[in-house]
Amino acid sequence: METLTLKLQGMSCAGCARNIERTIGSVPGVSDCSVNFGIEQATVSYNPRQTNLKTIQKAVTAAGYGASLLEDEFCLLRRKTGLPRRNFGNYSIKFW
Secondary structure, rough: OOOEEEEEEEOOOHHHHHHHHHHHHOOEEEEEEEEOOOOOEEEEEOOOOOEEEEHHHHHHHHHHOOOEEEEHHHHHHHHOOOOOEEOOOOEEEEEO
């Protein structure tokens, strides 16, 4: 199992949060989804052999909302894929 955190867009009430939670939870391979309306985020546990970020995002979009991977989660994915660090002059940022 893997876990990711999504930044959600388009929610206007707690009912929207429940709708997104049900939508993500219905994606095959998703084992758990928790939506926090206050901070507009969803935490999703899923089996990477059965689903992926794009599939989960498509489900959220089809329900009328938006979902993007949080910046820190993006950095974690960069580390897992082994992408090199980026250098900017005397500064460097390591995507770990």
